Structures are given as C-alpha cells and as structure tokens.
Amino acid sequence: xxxxxxxxxxxxxxxxxxxxxxxxxxxxxxxxxxxxxxxxxxxxxxxxxxxxxxxxxxxxxxxxxxxxxxxxxxxxxxxxxxxxxxxxxxxxxxxxxxxxxxxxxxxxxxxxxxxxxxxxxxxxxxxxxxxxxxxxxxxxxxxxxxxxxxxxxxxxxxxxxxxxxxxxxxxxxxxxxxxxxxxxxxxxxxxxxxxxxxxxxxxxxx
Amino acid sequence: xxxxxxxxxxxxxxxxxxxxxxxxxxxxxxxxxxxxxxxxxxxxxxxxxxxxxxxxxxxxxxxxxxxxxxxxxxxxxxxxxxxxxxxxxxxxxxxxxxxxxxxxxxxxxxxxxxxxxxxxxxxxxxxxxxxxxxxxxxxxxxxxxxxxxxxxxxxxxxxxxxxxxxxxxxxxxxxxxxxxxxxxxxxxxxxxxxxxxxxxxxxxxxxxxxxxxxxxxxxxxxxxxxxxxxxxxxxxxxxxxxxxxxxxxxxxxxxxxxxxxxxxxxxxxxxxxxxxxxxxxxxxxxxxxxxxxxxxxxxxxxxxxxxxxxxxxxxxxxxxxxxxxxxxxxxxxxxxxxxxxxxxxxxxxxxxxxxxxxxxxxxxxxxxxxxxxxxxxxxxxxxxxxxxxxxxxxxxxxxxxxxxxxxxxxxxxxxxxxxxxxxxxxxxxxxxxxxxxxxxxxxxxxxxxxxxxxxxxxxxxxxxxxxxxxxxxxxxxxxxxxxxxxxxxxxxxxxxxxxxxxxxxxxxxxxxxxxxxxxxxxxxxxxxxxxxxxxxxxxxxxxxxxxxxxxxxx
Numbered sequence: 165x166x167x168x169x170x171x172x173x174x175x176x177x178x179x180x181x182x183x184x185x186x187x188x189x190x191x192x193x194x195x196x197x198x199x200x201x202x203x204x205x206x207x208x209x210x211x212x213x214x215x216x217x218x219x220x221x222x223x224x225x226x227x228x229x230x231x232x233x234x235x236x237x238x239x240x241x242x243x244x245x246x247x248x249x250x251x252x253x254x255x256x257x258x259x260x261x262x263x264x265x266x267x268x269x270x271x272x273x274x275x276x277x278x279x280x281x282x283x284x285x286x287x288x289x290x291x292x293x294x295x296x297x298x299x300x301x302x303x304x305x306x307x308x309x310x311x312x313x314x315x316x317x318x319x320x321x322x323x324x325x326x327x328x329x330x331x332x333x334x335x336x337x338x339x340x341x342x343x344x345x346x347x348x349x350x351x352x353x354x355x356x357x358x359x360x361x362x363x364x365x366x367x368x369x370x
Numbered sequence: 371x372x373x374x375x376x377x378x379x380x381x382x383x384x385x386x387x388x389x390x391x392x393x394x395x396x397x398x399x400x401x402x403x404x405x406x407x408x409x410x411x412x413x414x415x416x417x418x419x420x421x422x423x424x425x426x427x428x429x430x431x432x433x434x435x436x437x438x439x440x441x442x443x444x445x446x447x448x449x450x451x452x453x454x455x456x457x458x459x460x461x462x463x464x465x466x467x468x469x470x471x472x473x474x475x476x477x478x479x480x481x482x483x484x485x486x487x488x489x490x491x492x493x494x495x496x497x498x499x500x501x502x503x504x505x506x507x508x509x510x511x512x513x514x515x516x517x518x519x520x521x522x523x524x525x526x527x528x529x530x531x532x533x534x535x536x537x538x539x540x541x542x543x544x545x546x547x548x549x550x551x552x553x554x555x556x557x558x559x560x561x562x563x564x565x566x567x568x569x570x571x572x573x574x575x576x577x578x579x580x581x582x583x584x585x586x587x588x589x590x591x592x593x594x595x596x597x598x599x600x601x602x603x604x605x606x607x608x609x610x611x612x613x614x615x616x617x618x619x620x621x622x623x624x625x626x627x628x629x630x631x632x633x634x635x636x637x638x639x640x641x642x643x644x645x646x647x648x649x650x651x652x653x654x655x656x657x658x659x660x661x662x663x664x665x666x667x668x669x670x671x672x673x674x675x676x677x678x679x680x681x682x683x684x685x686x687x688x689x690x691x692x693x694x695x696x697x698x699x700x701x702x703x704x705x706x707x708x709x710x711x712x713x714x715x716x717x718x719x720x721x722x723x724x725x726x727x728x729x730x731x732x733x734x735x736x737x738x739x740x741x742x743x744x745x746x747x748x749x750x751x752x753x754x755x756x757x758x759x760x761x762x763x764x765x766x767x768x769x770x771x772x773x774x775x776x777x778x779x780x781x782x783x784x785x786x787x788x789x790x791x792x793x794x795x796x797x798x799x800x801x802x803x804x805x806x807x808x809x810x811x812x813x814x815x816x817x818x819x820x821x822x823x824x825x826x827x828x829x830x831x832x833x834x835x836x837x838x839x840x841x842x843x844x845x846x847x848x849x850x851x852x853x854x855x856x857x858x859x860x861x862x863x864x865x866x867x868x869x870x871x872x873x874x875x876x877x878x879x880x881x882x883x884x885x886x887x888x889x890x891x892x893x894x895x896x897x898x899x900x901x902x903x904x905x906x907x908x909x910x911x912x913x914x915x916x917x918x919x920x921x922x923x924x
Contacts, residue, residue: 175434175435175438176438176441176442177420178419178420178421178438178536179435179438179439179441179442180442180446181418181419181420181421182415182419182421182439182536182539182540183439183442183443183446183504183508185415185418185419186504186507186508186543187500187501187504189543189544189548190503190504190507190508190543190548190594191499191500191501191503191504192499192500194548194551194552194590195499195503195565195587195590195591197552198552198555198556198559198565198587198589198590199565199566199567199587199590201556201559202555202556202559202565202566202589203565203566205556205560206559206560209559209560209561209562209563209564210559210564210565210566210589211564211566211568211585212564212566212568212571212583212585212613213562213564213616217576220574221571221573222573222574222575222576223573223575223576224583224612224613226562226612226613226616227581227583227612227613228612229575229576229577229579229581230575230577230579231576231577232577232579234578245577248576248577252692258581259581259582260490260581260582260583260584261490261491261570261582261584262488262491262606263488263490263605263606263607263610263611264488264606264607264717264839265607265610265688265689265716265717265719265720265839266688266689266717266720267689267717267719267720267813267814267838267839267840268679268688268719268720268813268814268840269679269719269720269813269814269818269840269921270676270677270678270679270680270686270688270720270721270722270723270726270818270921271676271677271678271679271723271818271921271924272679272814272818273678275679275688275720276678276679276682279679279682279683279688280682283682283683298684298685299683299684299685299686299687300685300687300692302683303679303683303685303687303688303689303690304688304689305610305687305689305690305691305692306607306610306689306690306691306699306714306715306716306717307607307610307611307612307691308607309607309611309612310612310691310692310693311612312691312692312693313692314692347371347376347618348617348618348619348622349619350371350376351371351375351376351379351380351383352376352380352383352618352619352621352622352698353380353617353618353619353621353622353693353694353695353698354373354618354692354693354694354695354697354698356692356693360576363576363577364576367576
C-alpha cells in the first residue's frame with residue numbers, strides 16, 4: 165500500500181516536472197520569441213495598428229468607435245452625430261473591455277422589434293427610404309467592435325454627412341469610394357468600409 | 371465578383387490548401403510517432419522531468435500518464451488563476467473566483483476552452499500565456515498521443531505495449547505544434563494580429579469619447595488556439611475580435627489551421643497501419659460530413675430560413691462581422707463545431723434555427739469530421755469499429771478491422787465510448803432544465819432558450835467550447851456542472867480508447883480472406899457515414915426536436 169502510494173506520488177511529481185518544462189518552453193520562450201520578432205519586424209501591427217493625431221493615439225484602425233454627440237445631462241450616451249459616418253449597432257457600446265455580441269436568437273421578438281426601430285431611425289437620420297437601409301446598419305456585430313460597414317451603408321450616409329459639414333457631396337462620396345476595401349485577394353470575406361479610417365480622413369476634408 | 375462565386379472560391383481554396391498539406395503533414399506526424407530516435411533536447415527534457423521515455427508502456431501505464439498529467443495541470447492552472455494578482459504582468463486583474471477558476475482549469479486541460487469569463491477583463495497576461503496557452507499545446511498533444519496508442523493497437527501483435535506517453539507528448543509538442551505555431555504566429559502578426567505586453571491603454575477617440583484597449587501577446591496564442599483545436603479566445607469576442615482576427619485573410623488562415631491536423635491525421639493513420647487506402651476512406655467520410663454541413667449552414671444563413679429577425683433586417687448579420695460576411699462566418703462556424711475547436715468568428719446564438727441547430731448537431735456527431743487534434747481520429751475509428759461490427763452482424767461473421775477481431779471485449783469498450791458523451795449531455799441538460807434557477811440563466815425564451823442549455827452541455831461534454839453565448843453560465847452551478855462534464859467527457863472516452871488499444875495489441879492478426887469486409891472502398895465510406903448518422907440521430911433526436919427543430923418549424 166505504502167509502495168503504491170509512493171509510486172503514485174512519484175508519477176505525479178514527474179508529471180508536474182513535465183508541465184513545468186512545457187510551461188517554460190511554450191508558455192514563456194515561445195510567446196517571448198514571437199513578441200520579439202513581432203516588435204522588431206511588424207511593430208505597427210503588433211502594437212494594435214494605432215492611428216495618431218499629432219503623436220496622441222486617437223484610435224486603433226481595427227477597433228470601432230462611437231461617433232456620437234456629447235451626452236445630454238444625466239445620460240451616458242449621446243445621439244448619433246450627423247457630421248460623422250455612423251458604425252453598426254454594438255452590443256457593448258464600442259467599449260473594448262466588453263467585446264461580444266447580443267446573442268439574441270433568430271426569432272427573438274425584442275430583437276425583431278429593435279431591428280424595425282433601427283431601420284426607421286436610420287432612414288430618418290440619413291433621409292432615405294427605410295427599404296434602402298442595409299442589414300449591417302441595423303444588426304449588432306459579433307465583436308461589438310466591428311470597425312467596418314458595408315459600402316451600401318457608407319454611400320447611404322454621404323448626403324447627410326456632406327450636409328452637416330457643409331461639404332460638397334461629391335467630395336464626400338469620393339472619400340467613401342477611396343475607402344471601400346474589396347475582398348482580400350478578390351475572393352476572401354466581404355467588401356467593407358472602415359468607419360474609423362473614413363472618419364479620420366473626413367477630418368482632413370476641408 | 372459576386373458573393374456566391376467568391377464564397378465558393380473561398381471554400382475551394384481552403385480544400386485545396388488542406389489537400390496540399392495532407393500528405394507532408396500526415397507523413398511527418400507518422401514519422402514523429404514511430405521514429406526510434408529522440409532529439410537531444412528531448413532527452414534533456416526527459417532527464418529534467420525524470421521520466422523513462424524508452425520504456426514501452428502497457429495501456430494502463432499509458433493511461434496513468436495521461437491522467438496524472440491532467441491532474442497536475444488542473445491544479446496548477448487553478449492555483450495560477452487564484453494567485454494571479456501576486457504575479458508579474460497581471461495588469462491589475464484580480465484573483466479569479468474559485469468556481470470560475472475550476473471551470474476554466476478543467477476547460478483548458480480538456481482541450482475544451484469553454485469560457486465563462488471575458489479575457490480582456492479577467493485574465494492577466496501571464497495567466498493567458500504561461501497558463502492557458504501552455505494547455506493549448508499540451509492538451510492538443512495528449513489527444514494525438516492517445517490516438518497514436520490506438521493506432522499502435524492495430525499495428526502491433528501479441529504485445530501488451532502501446533507506446534510511451536511522455537515521448538509521444540514531448541515529440542508532438544516540439545516537432546509538430548511548436549514549429550507550425552511559431553511560423554503561423556509570425557504570419558498572423560504580419561497580417562495585423564497584435565503581439566505586445568501593453569496593459570490597458572486609455573485613448574481619447576476621434577469624436578472625443580474614451581476607450582480603454584487591452585493589449586497582449588495575442589498572435590502567439592491565436593496560432594496554437596486554432597492549430598490545437600482549443601478555441602479559447604484572448605478576448606471575450608474570440609475570433610470575431612478584430613485584434614484576434616483582423617481581416618478576411620487571417621480568418622481564412624485560422625479556419626485552415628483549425629482543420630489542418632484533423633484532416634491530415636488519417637494520412638498518419640494510413641501510413642502507420644501500412645495501408646494508406648484505409649486513411650483515404652476515413653478522410654473521405656470526414657470530408658463528406660464537413661462539406662454537407664457547410665452547405666446546410668451556409669444555405670440557411672444566406673436565405674434567413676425560419677428567422678423573423680433575418681427577414682426583418684434583410685440578412686443574417688446579427689452577431690456577424692462585416693469584413694467576413696455570411697459565407698466566411700458559416701464556414702468558420704461549421705469547421706469549429708466539427709472539430710473540437712470552439713473558436714468563433716460569429717455568434718451562433720443568433721444563427722437561424724437550421725444553421726445554429728446544425729452547429730449543435732456537428733458537436734453531437736462527436737466532433738469527428740475532422741474532429742479535434744487526435745480526438746477526432748480516435749472518435750471516428752471507434753465508429754468505424756461499430757460500422758464493421760454492424761456489417762459483421764448482417765452477414766453473420768465475426769467482424770474484424772485491419773486484421774484485428776472485434777469480439778465482445780472490444781465492442782464493450784467501443785459501446786461505452788459511444789454512450790459516455792450522450793449520457794453526460796442529456797442528463798446534464800435535463801437536470802439544468804429541471805432547476806428553476808438554472809433555467810432562468812437562458813437569455814432567449816422558449817425552444818431557443820432550451821437550445822442554449824443543450825448547446826452548453828453538448829459543447830462541454832464534447833470538449834468543443836463554443837456556446838450559444840446568451841446563457842449566463844458563470845454561476846457556481848454551471849461552472850461546476852460544466853467543469854465536470856468537460857472532465858468526464860474528455861477522460862472517460864480516453865480510458866475506453868486506451869483499453870481498446872491494449873486489447874487490440876494483444877491479438878494475433880487474422881489473415882484477409884474472401885469473406886473479409888474491405889474497409890477502404892466507397893461501400894465502407896457509405897456504411898460508416900450511415901452508421902454515424904443513425905447512431906447519433908437516434909441518440910439525440912428527442913433533444914433536437916425540443917430545441918432547434920421546434921423553433922425552425924414554429
């Protein structure tokens with residue numbers, strides 16, 4: 165009995181030593197080596213594709229942002245700001261500490277109603293017929309941080325943005341066209357417009 | 371290019387890439403698992419750890435190694451999370467609560483990677499990379515080690531030895547997982563995935579708002595998360611998060627990585643048993659199931675089948691990312707649930723009843739097409755044993771597979787294997803539904819709410835780790851119940867697989883005669899696929915009828 169207990173203990177001790185060895189190799193050496201190479205060779209990407217404004221970081225081009233008016237007194241979120249292209253709805257309000265989706269089901273009555281309400285709100289905001297509002301404009305993304313919208317939704321917002329900024333619609337439309345990213349290699353994924361990059365470019369438009 | 375053509379090309383490119391690596395990777399793994407020579411660094415590891423890597427083990431000794439390694443891993447990971455605030459790089463994270471720490475430890479050690487926490491606000495960098503990601507490597511390697519023992523059961527004769535667990539484990543980590551992960555992590559960073567040791571950065575946004583962005587060594591974890599079919603995301607949003615999966619190329623690469631070992635192992639199997647056609651038959655069944663599932667989920671999502679939300683919105687984009695769209699999301703969802711990966715680039719809870727139901731069904735199949743690293747192949751080989759047995763019953767002959775007789779003892783182990791997971795899933799879901807507090811954890815109501823609970827236990831017991839994430843499962847009850855489901859769902863089947871391996875290895879092979887059922891022809895491919903669907907269908911039909919089927923027909 166004592167012999168078998170000692171054997172079991174020895175066995176587990178060997179297993180623990182094995183785990184420690186793998187922790188050093190795959191848990192320390194591996195990520196440190198990857199980080200070293202990443203920081204040397206691809207530091208922009210490795211550090212989060214940060215966009216700076218005069219040295220001050222204002223965004224990661226990968227992480228979506230809200231473009232709202234300042235919240236009225238007593239409220240935490242403001243209304244969408246007409247001067248900016250608007251992103252998709254987000255389950256976490258574009259808070260990077262709360263990434264995630266709504267997880268509402270395909271027949272959830274509350275979600276169906278929210279979608280209908282959003283369609284009406286977007287149509288009114290952009291001054292377009294409700295039927296022309298695309299699906300991505302009224303559904304929340306998986307990450308809650310989706311920086312992209314469809315080209316259709318971007319073009320739909322052109323007139324409203326141009327009007328709010330007193331800029332020629334043609335110039336704004338050209339800016340959108342410049343920001344449409346096609347499918348990678350022509351066939352991977354879906355066409356999209358990065359709202360963060362587009363709005364950043366908008367600040368330079370005079 | 372239109373959507374449909376691009377979608378097809380995306381799938382064709384994936385199949386092409388998998389076909390290209392099938393041979394070299396499969397043969398490489400066969401070599402790794404059969405070579406008599408140790409590398410020098412491996413010898414050093416054996417010496418430091420104090421294990422005998424040359425001693426061939428009986429199946430029971432092999433199993434003791436697997437279980438001892440799992441036991442110390444769970445304890446180590448539990449302690450790591452509980453003490454994280456005292457360690458380096460904790461970036462201000464508090465100790466993880468006891469029940470959640472148990473659930474997470476069980477989850478990563480069993481290759482499940484179910485996550486009842488959100489990474490960006492719970493886990494420090496050191497726990498992520500030196501705790502969780504280490505299990506991404508070793509739990510994947512344990513799966514391959516166990517299937518290697520099973521294959522040796524078929525190839526060896528009149529012995530009670532099935533290989534050495536420590537040598538298998540070490541070689542798979544050092545010669546397969548680590549080199550591929552290293553290269554792929556660099557490719558991911560070059561494509562935009564982050565890899566740094568930043569804490570939480572506060573920025574003022576373009577419109578003057580505030581954001582706190584958590585950095586971290588993500589790419590190195592992402593590569594092994596997919597390759598080892600682990601699926602535990604650095605962030606809560608997993609592979610939907612732009613830092614984990616920034617663009618359509620990284621998305622495609624991640625799908626490739628999570629499938630590549632599973633689809634290449636049948637080649638390893640064919641090579642090791644000395645008849646590659648046996649491996650082709652197995653991979654054909656896997657490919658058939660995978661392709662059918664891709665077709666079903668994609669069609670359901672594209673046409674918003676039985677979804678009021680999809681029809682109202684004009685497309686199933688809820689829970690999906692714009693850069694991926696429906697095709698690349700469906701492809702990921704199918705691949706992650708037919709392996710034991712469980713990473714997600716879109717949220718299955720919001721899929722159509724048919725699409726979401728299919729992801730549950732994929733896991734119920736036992737994750738065998740191609741399945742998790744190692745576990746997929748041993749899962750389908752057990753089903754092949756059952757298929758041969760069924761065929762034997764039809765013609766009244768003692769069944770044999772690869773020259774080994776399948777007698778009462780072998781069939782008992784195979785049957786126990788097949789019964790284990792459904793028992794955990796159905797009993798677990800049943801108990802949860804009977805408890806009012808646990809029922810209340812559902813986000814959605816009615817049939818869809820039941821699907822959330824069914825998904826949780828199916829995912830845990832099959833070691834998948836994805837979720838209908840609406841379920842609020844970070845409670846003491848769910849953390850404990852799902853933690854136990856993961857542990858029993860992982861290690862009980864391994865006991866039966868290794869016992870079967872030992873039983874097969876002892877036999878003297880029987881010669882092939884005119885009456886032997888050929889197991890490399892299309893006839894067997896059809897038979898095996900049918901047996902899989904019938905066994906799984908009959909087991910789970912009542913549960914599926916109450917969840918996704920009821921919702922879809924409503």
